[in-house]
Amino acid sequence: MRVLSKATVYGLRALVYMASERERTGYVSIGEISERLNISFHFLTKTFQTLTQHGILESYRGPNGGVALTKPADQLFLTDIVHVLEGVDFFDKCLLGLPGCGTFAPCPVHDFWKAAKEAMKNEFDNTSLAELGEKVTDERFRLVA
Amino acid sequence: MRVLSKATVYGLRALVYMASERERTGYVSIGEISERLNISFHFLTKTFQTLTQHGILESYRGPNGGVALTKPADQLFLTDIVHVLEGVDFFDKCLLGLPGCGTFAPCPVHDFWKAAKEAMKNEFDNTSLAELGEKVTDERFRLVA
DNA sequence: TAGTTTTGGGACAAAATTGTCTTAAATATA
């Protein structure tokens, strides 16, 4: 059950880490994040470039450079990130993979899957990076093995 | 959002097709299924070999040969198939992919994901091939684009 | 027995995903 690609998983973990560093101002370097979270630096860099190109992050080069969220963490939701990294059709994907689906000509698992997808979309729509970051800051949850 | 691999999707569609052919006795050839459902014959054959090796199907070679469900379709549940094709740890997979998870040291999305996984597992545990096959037989649902 | 049908098994190829590396560009600081 691979819901998210590795690239998305790494990107999300990294963003939540950034959101968890509430006090910090300025840029956080990708090197720091990849070290703390044990993620390949180059792989994470590529994912972050995508996020930068799509307005989730802004970047700054040179000493003390790095990346920063373009908006306050409580205004960035999981759906925003997933749309960039997995595509805007993320929540339209089908369990049985039949093209051109809908309620008109559904497959036999449609009813269940529609509800499951909506629950997931609802959760992603309403969960902000700030919310997840707080859980980490408060030591109750972890981002790394 | 790729919950199931192509191999599993094809296998499931094919099994539901078999279940939908209520009246038929004897073996159904893989060639017929692959043609009707527009699935690569060789790819489906490999998936079916896995299912045969794990007791979901029994096969018979030669003219009028093919495959058949080893049990009545109402005794074969989605979980059974998914366990064979995706692994028995299918429902243990994590949204953020942290190893060694559990309730002790959860990641920040654990609460939601645990509930979502349980809902899915519950559905898969209780949905039989017969149930899905009936929906297809009754013309209300489709298996092919 | 010979020929046909069908699954079994494995080699192989193509494509997608994941991961690594090198070089360039931008920026800061000494």
Added chain:
DNA sequence: TATATTTAAGACAATTTTGTCCCAAAACTA
């Protein structure tokens, strides 16, 4: 200006997934 730091970009390799193909084995039919 020279050097160090850091992201940008893209080439490249490794791995996994997906898909194709060939031939053998089993079973039926004539």
